[in-house]
Amino acid sequence: MSRAIGVMDSGIGGLTVAKEIMHQLPNEQIVYIGDTARCPYGPRPSSEVKKYTWEMARFLYNQNIKMLVIACNTATAVALEEIQTAFDIPVIGVISPGARSAIKHTKNDRIGILGTSGTIKSKAYEVSLQDLRPSIETFPLACPKFVPLVESGEHAGSMAKKIVAETLYTLKSTKIDTLILGCTHYPLLQPIIEQYLGSSITVISSGDETAREVSAILAYRGELSARHEKEDHRFFTTGSSKIFGQVAMEWLQDNLSIEMVQLPGN
Structure with a gap:
């Protein structure tokens, strides 16, 4: 079974990146988490942002993903290099x-x-x-x-x-x-x-360019998915699934499976 691409954000904004990945790589499965319960990250101290980013990264890593996209600029700025060093899969920011x-x-x-x-x-x-x-x-x-x-x-x-x-x-x-x-x-x-x-x-x-980078890295590693392996996308949120679902369905034009999840710090 082919592994999914993990996409994480402080909230619903990373769906703009997920949408581009879905468009450019229609055979891939996305597993997405938005930390809507603690959004926005921008005004928070960098130490707090780093802690929350690590919690989301570990959650997605445990979903057996093959690549992680940190689709949050604030999180990318404070935690990208650290997570790249720690994980044995490709990790990119925006x-x-x-x-x-x-x-x-x-x-x-x-x-x-x-x-x-x-x-x-x-x-x-x-x-x-x-x-x-x-x-x-x-x-x-x-x-x-x-x-x-x-x-x-x-x-x-x-x-x-x-x-x-x-x-x-x-x-x-x-x-x-x-x-x-x-x-x-x-x-x-x-x-x-x-x-x-x-x-x-x-x-x-950055969504379009980020999706191109995802495609290039997976192609280089020989990890692009074949069509017959495609599974449904999965979406997780730490806050209200109702508001998340409304914006997600409007943006992605699709019926989505959305689950609430509790991270260690929630």
Whole structure:
């Protein structure tokens, strides 16, 4: 039996990455966990984020996965290297793929970065971008209201438009031509963000590039699944399965099996 790909996030945002993996690798099974009971991670101390990230990583590892995707920028920034060293399966995050995608698209080397306060404070995107191209000028912006907005399921209404406009106002004068959505929750707000900023700015989410990296690694290791082995995706949440299910079904356009699970620290 083929093993699944594990995907983890602080909440429902990582579904944006899971969706891209499902699209690019339709024969693969996804096992997903969202720590909705303790979301958002962004304002939390890095030691706490690391603890919660490890709890989710161990939970997925025990599901006999063949690869782990940390689909949370805050968790990637604080725990990726440690988990990569400890596990005997490939472990990837979403920051490097997002940075590579932005480098491909920018024409004037001015890149905006939206993220949680934890991700912005870590400067992980700035480091990743400038490692790739030292001439890049970055314009980071913490967006503390975005994750609660998405987790509440209110990401498409008038309140979302108001919060996006208030938060992104300062970016209008930066002359960026590319904007990284440095949190996997933010693609659920992407239509509103694009409408507010206008068509001259390319908005990047890391899901597409992350899925390509998953595909390349599994192909290299000879671990891509054949169609006849496909099993149903499995979704776990530490909080309300109702809200998680509503957003998941809207985003993934599918009937899903969603289970509540208690992690050691819950």
